[in-house]
Amino acid sequence: MAEQGGFVPIRRLTVFGVGLIGGSLTLALKAAGAVVEVTGVGRSLSSLKLAREHGLIDRMTDNAAEALEGAEVVMLAMPVGQMDSVMRAIAPHLRPGMLVTDAGSTKQDVVSLMRQHLGAHLRDCVPGHPVAGAELSGPLAARADLYQRRNVVLTPLAESDPAGVQRIAAMWRQCGAQVRSMTAAEHDAIFAAVSHLPHLLAYALVDMIAARDNAGQLFDFAASGFRDFTRIAGSSPEMWRDIALANREALLAELDAYLAQVGQLRAALQRGDGAALEATFAQARSARQDWLDRLR
Amino acid sequence: MAEQGGFVPIRRLTVFGVGLIGGSLTLALKAAGAVVEVTGVGRSLSSLKLAREHGLIDRMTDNAAEALEGAEVVMLAMPVGQMDSVMRAIAPHLRPGMLVTDAGSTKQDVVSLMRQHLGAHLRDCVPGHPVAGAELSGPLAARADLYQRRNVVLTPLAESDPAGVQRIAAMWRQCGAQVRSMTAAEHDAIFAAVSHLPHLLAYALVDMIAARDNAGQLFDFAASGFRDFTRIAGSSPEMWRDIALANREALLAELDAYLAQVGQLRAALQRGDGAALEATFAQARSARQDWLDRLR
Numbered sequence: 001m002a003e004q005g006g007f008v009p010i011r012r013l014t015v016f017g018v019g020l021i022g023g024s025l026t027l028a029l030k031a032a033g034a035v036v037e038v039t040g041v042g043r044s045l046s047s048l049k050l051a052r053e054h055g056l057i058d059r060m061t062d063n064a065a066e067a068l069e070g071a072e073v074v075m076l077a078m079p080v081g082q083m084d085s086v087m088r089a090i091a092p093h094l095r096p097g098m099l100v101t102d103a104g105s106t107k108q109d110v111v112s113l114m115r116q117h118l119g120a121h122l123r124d125c126v127p128g129h130p131v132a133g134a135e136l137s138g139p140l141a142a143r144a145d146l147y148q149r150r151n152v153v154l155t156p157l158a159e160s161d162p163a164g165v166q167r168i169a170a171m172w173r174q175c176g177a178q179v180r181s182m183t184a185a186e187h188d189a190i191f192a193a194v195s196h197l198p199h200l201l202a203y204a205l206v207d208m209i210a211a212r213d214n215a216g217q218l219f220d221f222a223a224s225g226f227r228d229f230t231r232i233a234g235s236s237p238e239m240w241r242d243i244a245l246a247n248r249e250a251l252l253a254e255l256d257a258y259l260a261q262v263g264q265l266r267a268a269l270q271r272g273d274g275a276a277l278e279a280t281f282a283q284a285r286s287a288r289q290d291w292l293d294r295l296r
Numbered sequence: 297m298a299e300q301g302g303f304v305p306i307r308r309l310t311v312f313g314v315g316l317i318g319g320s321l322t323l324a325l326k327a328a329g330a331v332v333e334v335t336g337v338g339r340s341l342s343s344l345k346l347a348r349e350h351g352l353i354d355r356m357t358d359n360a361a362e363a364l365e366g367a368e369v370v371m372l373a374m375p376v377g378q379m380d381s382v383m384r385a386i387a388p389h390l391r392p393g394m395l396v397t398d399a400g401s402t403k404q405d406v407v408s409l410m411r412q413h414l415g416a417h418l419r420d421c422v423p424g425h426p427v428a429g430a431e432l433s434g435p436l437a438a439r440a441d442l443y444q445r446r447n448v449v450l451t452p453l454a455e456s457d458p459a460g461v462q463r464i465a466a467m468w469r470q471c472g473a474q475v476r477s478m479t480a481a482e483h484d485a486i487f488a489a490v491s492h493l494p495h496l497l498a499y500a501l502v503d504m505i506a507a508r509d510n511a512g513q514l515f516d517f518a519a520s521g522f523r524d525f526t527r528i529a530g531s532s533p534e535m536w537r538d539i540a541l542a543n544r545e546a547l548l549a550e551l552d553a554y555l556a557q558v559g560q561l562r563a564a565l566q567r568g569d570g571a572a573l574e575a576t577f578a579q580a581r582s583a584r585q586d587w588l589d590r591l592r
Contacts, residue, residue, distance in 0.1 A: 131519050151517060180517075193505060194518040198525040200561060201497060203580040208557040209489060210583030219587040221447060221476075222490040223427050225531075228524040229494040233584050235521075237577035241570050248565055255562055259555070261504040265496060266551055269544055274537050281533035284499040287506030288529050291515040 007170055010035045014071040016086050017078030018042055018051040021103045021130060023142030025075060026056050028175035031144040041067040042078070051139040064089040068098065073171065076102035080242045083110060087117035094121045101126045101168045105191065105239075107155045107184035109246035114157070122159035126168040127184060129153045129191075130177065137236065148176035155184040192250035197258060199240055200251070202233040303470050306331045310367040312382050313374030314338055314347040317399045317426060319438025321371060322352050324471035327440040337363045338374070347435040360385040364394065369467065372398035376538045379406060383413035390417045397422045397464045401487065401535075403451045403480035405542035410453070418455035422464040423480060425449045425487075426473065433532065444472035451480040488546035493554060495536055496547070498529040 013029065015022040018040040029035040040057030041064070042048050048060040061067050068074065068090060076086060083104065094100065100118065104110045107127050114125045131151040152172040156165045169179040182190075209218050244251055268276035309325065311318040314336040325331040336353030337360070338344050344356040357363050364370065364386060372382060379400065390396065396414065400406045403423050410421045427447040448468040452461045465475040478486075505514050540547055564572035 131517060151519075153517070190510075190514055190517050193508075194514050194522050198501060198522055200565075201501070201558070202525060203577045204558045204561050205494060205497070205554065206580035206584050207576050208554055210579060212489075214486075215583070218486055218490050219583075219590075221427065221449070221486050222587070223447075225528040226490050226494055227588075228527045229498060230580075230584055231524045232521040233577075233580045235577075235581070237574045237581055240577050241574040244565055244573055245568060245570050248568065252562070252565060255558070255565075258501065258504055259558070261500045262497070262551070262555070265500050266548070269496075269540055269548060269551075272541060272544065274541050277540055278533045278537040280503050281499045281529075281531075281536050283506060284502035284526075284529045285531070285533055287511070287515075288502050288526055291518070292523075292530075294515075 007032075007034055007174055009033060010171065011072045012037045012039065012070050013073045013075065014039045014041065014067050015057065015075045015077055016041045016067075016090075017076070017082075018048060018056055018139050018142075019077065020137050020139075020141040020146070021132070022075060022077030023051060023056040023139045024132070024144065024146035025077070025103075025130070025175060027142055027144040028147055029171065030055070032174045034171065034174040039067055039071070043082075047139055051142075054139060054142075056139055056142055065093045068093040068095075071098055073168070074098060074100045076100070076104070079239055080104045080106060080109065080246055081238065083113050084117070087113050091117050091121070094118065094124070096121075097124060099124050099126060099164050099167060101128050103128060103130050104246075105129060105195070105243050106246040107153075107187045111155065111157065111184045122157055123161045124164055125157055126160055126165050127155045127157070128168060128172070129155075129187065130172070145176070147172065150177050152177040152179050153187050154179060154181050155187050156181065188247050188250045192247055192254045196243055196247055196251045197254045199232050199235060200244065200255065201258070202230045203240070206230050206233045303328075303330055303466050305329060306467065307368045308333045308335065308366045309369050309371065310335045310337060310363050311353065311371045311373055312337045312363075312386075313372070313378075314344060314352055314435050314438075315373065316433050316435075316437040316442070317428070318371060318373030319347060319352040319435045320428070320440065320442035321373070321399075321426075321471060323438050323440040324443055325467070326351070328470045330467065330470040335363055335367065339378075343435055347438075350435060350438075352435055352438055361389045364389040364391075367394055369464070370394060370396045372396070372400070375535055376400045376402060376405065376542055377534065379409050380413070383409055387413050387417070390414065390420070392417075393420060395420050395422060395460050395463060397424050399424060399426050400542075401425060401491075401539050402542040403449075403483045407451065407453065407480045418453055419457045420460055421453055422456055422461050423451045423453070424464060424468070425451075425483065426468070441472070443468065446473050448473040448475050449483050450475060450477050451483050452477065484543050484546045488543055488550045492539055492543055492547050493550045495528050495531060496540065496551065497554070498526045499536070502526050502529045 013035050026038045038057045039059045040048050040051050051057045102110055110127050132146050172179050309331050322334045334353045335355045336344050336347050347353045398406055406423050428442050468475050
């Protein structure tokens with residue numbers, strides 16, 4: 001998806017959920033001169049006011065009809081758990097050519113909700129996932145450079161108008177992102193392995209240790225390796241509940257594959273097979289090093 | 297173990313293995329004026345020369361008898377896999393009052409080797425474990441501040457002379473470390489949970505992904521959460537093979553406890569129990585946050 005010519009600024013962008021993800025998008029687009037006016041929509045009035053004070057949005061509302069008036073692009077950037085109710089609310093107010101995209105971490109569930117609620121509007125739907133860290137949250141965490149050199153995955157529908165997909169891809173490139181395209185099922189399988197599974201594993205380890213009688217002593221001796229391994233267990237429980245449930249089948253499959261892998265390591269350890277342990281550890285280190293080298 | 301009065305500098309310190317761990321100790325002691333002369337011993341002549349050029353050691357040798365001549369403290373800081381042969385080599389040359397300590401990541405195995413090879417000398421043995429990160433290795437990675445505010449765990453033997461234990465504890469405090477004392481079995485159980493298990497889990501995840509047909513694509517979409525979760529899978533395969541084998545029983549027990557914990561999460565996911573998932577995630581996040589708050 002190479003950029004074709006100059007980017008015509010988005011006349012009006014409506015963002016549902018002006019937190020880290022939505023707010024960083026609007027800041028990046030404003031910094032690039034790629035948007036004329038931004039309307040913010042959300043459940044929390046104080047959060048929207050903060051977003052307006054900090055220049056993330058120009059207008060605010062909690063009314064779907066008002067929010068969509070004259071919108072060229074509608075970004076759904078609230079927690080995935082609110083996708084259903086927000087789509088229901090916007091459906092009657094969508095007009096042909098009004099592009100609807102989202103920033104959800106799982107895609108098959110979003111596609112299924114689009115088919116359920118926005119059936120008459122699928123031509124203008126472009127499901128997406130900006131792959132950017134989210135340890136902090138809320139409008140004050142938003143940064144214009146959050147998407148620089150980050151991946152944004154678009155998972156267009158069979159019905160999606162290619163011109164609309166190109167428009168959303170170009171919007172993300174204005175934020176410095178690399179845009180990739182695949183099916184929603186491919187997306188969910190990939191992220192089950194490299195994101196959703198590690199989150200589950202990190203939560204499980206911290207929870208196991210926290211439940212011990214000597215938890216205080218255990219944490220006392222945990223060092224930087226433990227801190228980094230469990231960093232993702234600091235993520236939002238609500239958000240990760242939604243992601244786990246939304247991508248349940250793929251996550252269960254990855255979890256079972258992982259349990260089989262750990263089972264092999266356990267067997268090697270049990271029989272004192274140092275060569276097998278070292279071979280596994282060495283393969284892992286080398287694969288990880290190759291990956292880091294490619295990132296540079 | 298509070299410091300009693302001023303620290304009398306160590307007249308001669310002999311360090312087997314002048315890498316990150318041993319070299320950082322000598323740099324820290326030299327910076328504190330807490331050592332007069334350091335002899336480095338190792339398998340690699342080029343590595344020892346490098347250590348001498350950079351002021352980590354004053355003298356070097358590959359001969360055990362020569363190395364121990366006049367030594368007040370003998371630090372075993374080479375990989376745990378060499379513990380057996382080094383102890384065998386030094387045993388004939390130890391003199392009463394010559395303190396022998398180590399920096400191994402596991403303690404029951406070191407204690408057992410001390411009992412096997414240094415039986416006549418247990419009064420002067422003080423097993424220890426400086427808990428400091430080791431992503432880099434070798435003499436050039438050594439830093440005088442590596443042990444600042446880090447834990448050093450000593451696991452004295454029943455036979456250890458309390459004065460010798462105090463001397464080694466005081467030596468570590470000269471490096472800025474906090475010294476803690478416990479049995480070797482307690483030590484190994486704690487580190488199985490907060491260090492050895494996470495290493496095994498991280499290696500297993502990277503290895504699983506690296507073995508996939510679409511490994512390149514999976515790594516392409518791995519983000520910072522994956523990078524941090526798997527950082528410890530960049531550790532030395534040889535070292536972690538030795539640690540896993542040395543602490544096999546405790547590690548197997550922690551692995552089984554973890555598999556049971558993950559099994560519960562898997563069951564909650566399977567039945568779509570969002571409340572159970574969220575409760576587990578929230579407990580983990582809150583326990584981790586409390587831990588980080590205490591660290592500050």
